[in-house]
Amino acid sequence: MTQATSSSSRPLRVSRAGSPLSGTLSVPGDKSISHRALMFSALAEGKTHITGLLEGEDVLRTADAMRALGAQIVREENGNWHVTGQGLGALTEPADVLDMGNSGTAARLLSGVLASHGIMSVMTGDASLRRRPMKRVTDPLAGTGAVFLAREGGRLPLAIQGNASPAPLDYRLPVASAQVKSAVLLAGLNAEGETRVEEPVPTRDHTENMLRHFGATVQVEQTPEGGRVIRLQGRPKLTARDVVVPGDPSSAAFVVVAALLVPGSDVVIAGVGLNPLRTGLFTTLREMGARLDITNERIEGGEPVGDLHVRASSLQGVDVPADRAPSMIDEYPILAVAAGYATGVSRFRGVEELRVKESDRLASTVALLEQNGVHTKVDGDDLIVFGTAGAIPGGGLVETHMDHRLAMSASVLGLVAQQPVEIDDTAFIDTSFPGYFGLLNQLGAGFAA
Structure with a gap:
C-alpha cells in the first residue's frame, strides 16, 4: 500500500493476482x-x-x-x-x-x-x-x-x-x-x-x-x-x-466477481442472504455464463439464506433489463467490472438511480473503466460496456469520491488488469465491509498491507 497523503486517506496500488483465489469465507452481515x-x-x-x-x-x-x-x-x-x-x-x-x-x-x-x-x-x-x-x-x-x-x-x-x-x-x-x-x-x-x-x-x-x-x-x-x-x-x-442478520449479498458481490474473473479460482461464501429482491446480480452473472451455484438453502429470521459456490468462468456480454435494476442497484459498479472483462458488449438499462448514490455512480463507474482502458458509452439512462475478452489494460488512477463500492470494484479490477491500478482512497470501505482486504487475502488476493 502506498503511503497515505493524510491521516485519514488510504491510497492503494493493486497488482494482478499471482494465483487463483481459493477457500471458504463468510462476509459481514447485511x-x-x-x-x-x-x-x-x-x-x-x-x-x-x-x-x-x-x-x-x-x-x-x-x-x-x-x-x-x-x-x-x-x-x-x-x-x-x-x-x-x-x-x-x-x-x-x-x-x-x-x-x-x-x-x-x-x-x-x-x-x-x-x-x-x-x-x-x-x-x-x-x-x-x-x-x-x-x-x-x-x-x-x-x-x-x-x-x-x-x-x-x-x-x-x-x-x-x-x-x-x-x-x-x-x-x-x-x-x-x-x-x-x-x-x-x-x-x-x-x-x-x-x-x-x-x-x-x-x-x-x-x-x-x-x-x-x-x-x-x-x-x-x-x-x-x-x-x-x-x-x-x-x-x-x-x-x-x-x-x-445474514451475510450481505452486496458485499458478497465483490468476492463473487473476483472469483469469477481470477483464473482458476474456486471459492465458497457461506450464509449469504438470498432475498429474491436482492439477487439480480447473481441472476445476471449466470446469464453471462458464471459458474455460480447455491447450496444449503434455508430460512433465517424470515430471510432466505444459502451458500454460494463460485468458480472462475468465461463471461459473455449481457443485456440487463431496466426492471431488474432495483434488485441489484448497488451492484452495478462491480457488474461493470465483470462486463469489462467479458467477451462482447453489455448494456445495463435504466440505471438512472446510480446518479444519486454515494457519488454519481454512473459517472464514477464510467471513469473507473475508461481510466483503465475499457470503452463505455452512456445512452440516456443506459450504460454500455465494451468487453475486453479478458484483457483489461489497467494502469489508471481511480477517483473513488468517498464511495466504498467504487473502491472495492476498483480493487477487483486491479486483480485482473494487465497493469497495476491506483485507487486514490480505500479508507471508507469499512463503512460497509470491515476487514475487506484481509478477508480477500485469506483467499490469496495478495493486496499489499
Whole structure:
C-alpha cells in the first residue's frame, strides 16, 4: 500500500493476482437488515438480541443515533448486540445533532421515524452524504404534518420537527426506491389508520419482512402493471424479537466477481442472504455464463439464506433489463467490472438511480473503466460496456469520491488488469465491509498491507 497523503486517506496500488483465489469465507452481515434491526428494535417494547450485525461505520452511526433517541444498546464481547426499546412513540429528543456519517439508508429511514415523533432533531453526515438529495423523502413525509428545514436542494444538515399525531400517508413512488418506501412505512407506524405505498417496480422488502417479524400487520398486493401496493396498519404493538442478520449479498458481490474473473479460482461464501429482491446480480452473472451455484438453502429470521459456490468462468456480454435494476442497484459498479472483462458488449438499462448514490455512480463507474482502458458509452439512462475478452489494460488512477463500492470494484479490477491500478482512497470501505482486504487475502488476493 502506498503511503497515505493524510491521516485519514488510504491510497492503494493493486497488482494482478499471482494465483487463483481459493477457500471458504463468510462476509459481514447485511447492511440493509442491520440498519433496520437497530431501528425497529428501538421502536419495540422489550429487549431484542441481534446476531451477525454488520459492524461497519454506517451501521454504528445508526446505533449511536438510536441511543441518542433513548434506546439502550449494548454490544457484548462475543459480537452479539442487545437493544432495549421503549415502544412506539416513546423516543426522546436527542441532546445533540445526529451524525449519520456516509449512510444514506440510515438518514432516509430515520427521517420517517423522526417525522412521526413529536420531537425536534437535526441530522447531518459526511461530505458525501451532505451532497445527496433528501427531498425525495422529505416531500412525501411532509404529508404527516412534520416540518423539515434543509439546505438548498433538500440536502443535509436537515432539521426535523416531528408530529406526535402524524397523518397516515397514501403515496405512489415516482421511481423505485426501497429507501423512500421504507421511510414512508416507518412514518406510518405511529399514525392512526392505514398507510399505503405503491411502488412501480418491486424493491427490496426487508422493511416489510422485519415489520411483520416485530408484530406489525403488513399486506402486499401485486398491481396489474407489475408493481406492488404495501398497506401498513398504524399504531401496532411492536414486540422485541431476536434477529439473525445474514451475510450481505452486496458485499458478497465483490468476492463473487473476483472469483469469477481470477483464473482458476474456486471459492465458497457461506450464509449469504438470498432475498429474491436482492439477487439480480447473481441472476445476471449466470446469464453471462458464471459458474455460480447455491447450496444449503434455508430460512433465517424470515430471510432466505444459502451458500454460494463460485468458480472462475468465461463471461459473455449481457443485456440487463431496466426492471431488474432495483434488485441489484448497488451492484452495478462491480457488474461493470465483470462486463469489462467479458467477451462482447453489455448494456445495463435504466440505471438512472446510480446518479444519486454515494457519488454519481454512473459517472464514477464510467471513469473507473475508461481510466483503465475499457470503452463505455452512456445512452440516456443506459450504460454500455465494451468487453475486453479478458484483457483489461489497467494502469489508471481511480477517483473513488468517498464511495466504498467504487473502491472495492476498483480493487477487483486491479486483480485482473494487465497493469497495476491506483485507487486514490480505500479508507471508507469499512463503512460497509470491515476487514475487506484481509478477508480477500485469506483467499490469496495478495493486496499489499
